[in-house]
Amino acid sequence: MRSLLNYATVSLLAVPALAGPILSERAGNNQDRCNHDSPFKNVQIYANYRYATKLQQTINAFNAKGDAAGAAAAASLKTTPTFIWITWTQINYLEPQLLDAKAIQDETGQQQTIPLVVYNLPGRDCAALASQGELQLGSDGIPRYMTEFIDPIVSIIRRYASLRYVIVLEPDSLANLVTNMHIENCANAAATYKAGIAYAISQFQDKNVAVYLDIGHSNWLGWNSNLQPTAELFAEVKKWAGQRTNKFRGFISNVANYNAYNSTTPDKIYGPGPDNSNWNEWRFFRALTPYFTNFGLPTKFIVDQSRSGQINIRSSANSWCNVKGAGLGIRPTTDTGDCNVDAIVWVKPPGESDGTSNPDAVRYDALCGNADAFQPAPEAGDWNEAYIEMLIKNANPPF
Known part of the structure; x- marks a missing residue:
């Protein structure tokens, strides 16, 4: 899934993290100090069983090698919440997981929150090839996106109104419109992306739903020259959605990437010079906040750290595909050290x-076969057993 330009990882995190289905919320952490209405507060983030099922083969693989520590680490990931990705072909997998979450909630009395990625814009991933979507740009693209994708998802989650939802909308899409309009596919997709995301925002308005829009990451939109255009674009989309009546919670960065949340030094691939002083995700959030404030946008953030445990592992800032040497990053937590960072x-x-x-594959992207990429690797979304074993071994913090 990744789109181009300035990619980076960042160094060791100063923020502690604990594995487990309930996001770590220790006494005195930022959630208690801030006392705000974070959708992650006092809930259990659902750890979906489809991911847990995939991990069983990893547990078996470690056991077959006599690696009890690796097997135990893999087993712990079964209860670590990861987001459920809903694409055109994945809608049918949503309701069974909501049934499972509701059963857990009914049995334990613990409020369940479902983490979802909604990911199926027409002409999806205009600057990449590996994860281009099923819906094509054209006269029927947006109507189908609205009526055959967004509307059914809204209908399903409303049937399970006792659950809560955190929704990440369309990774990479709007970020591409900030930096990649020189690419014909992105220029052609711009109006579709804006209309599709605006519609999705307008529909995900229930009180038990919190929406976060994707803002790329610190080494993409974090460059100083990108901050103002980013705020202008998101303000435009918010206006399309209906500025007074349609709201979203905030923004997410680093989806499926390798940048750390907080650090003391930049990764080498940021390069020298002052052009990007926002060399981790927290600095990126801080830099964007005054621009977002000026445009009436929310200033709450979340950040993906699933593979951000290691630094200085890429020779190129453009490398985003199955980066070798990567490790699991800080475990999901609400203890972020910043009142504006929800989790x-x-x-x-x-x-x-x-x-x-595989260079013969229909969706082969050269960045999945470059020197920074772990090889061999299967199609996007398929399970890569050797890769998850490496991520566990390189985890930081370690197990």
Whole structure:
């Protein structure tokens, strides 16, 4: 899934994290100090069983090697919440997981929150190839997106209104419109992306739903020259959605990428010079906040840290596909150290491939076969057993 330009990881995190289905919320942490209405507060984030099922083969693989520590680490991931990705072909998998979450909620009395990624814009991922979607740009693209994708998802989650939902909308899409309009596919997709996301925002308005819009990451939109255009674009989309009546909670960064949340030094691939002083995700959030405030946008954030445990592992800032040497990052937590950062989350389920290293594949992207990429690798979304074992071994913090 990744789109181009300035990619980076960042160094060791100063923020503590604990694995487990309830996001870590220790006494005195930022959630208690801030006392705001975070959708992650006092809830259990659902750990979906489809991901847990995939992990069983990893547990078996470690056991077959006599690696009890690796098996135990893999087993712990079964209860670590990762986001459920809903694409055109995945809608039918949503309701069974909501049934499972509701059963847990009814049995335990613990409020369940479902983490979802809604990911199916027409002409999806205009600057990449590995994860382009099923809906094509054209006269029927947006009507089908609205009536055959967004509307059914809204209908399903409203049937399970006792649950709560955190929704990440369309990773990479709007970020591409900030930096990649020189690419014909992105220029052609611009109006469709804006209209589709605006419609989705307008429909996900229930009180038990919190929506976060994707803002790329610190080494993409974090460059100083990108901050103002980013705020202008998101303000435009908010206006399309209906500025007074349609709201979203905030923004998410680093989806399926490798940048750390907080650090003391930048990764080498940011390069020298002052052009991007926002060399981690927290600095990126701080830099965007005054621009968002000026445009009447929310200033709450979440950040994906599922594969951000290691630094200095890429030779190129453009490398985003199955980066070798990567490790699991800080575990999901609400202890972020910043009142405006709601949570550290795992949006990308570790072990699911970013794209194939097979050059004969229809959706082969050269970045999935470059020197920074772990090989061999299957198609985007498929399970990569060797890769998840590496991520566990390289986890930081370690198990």
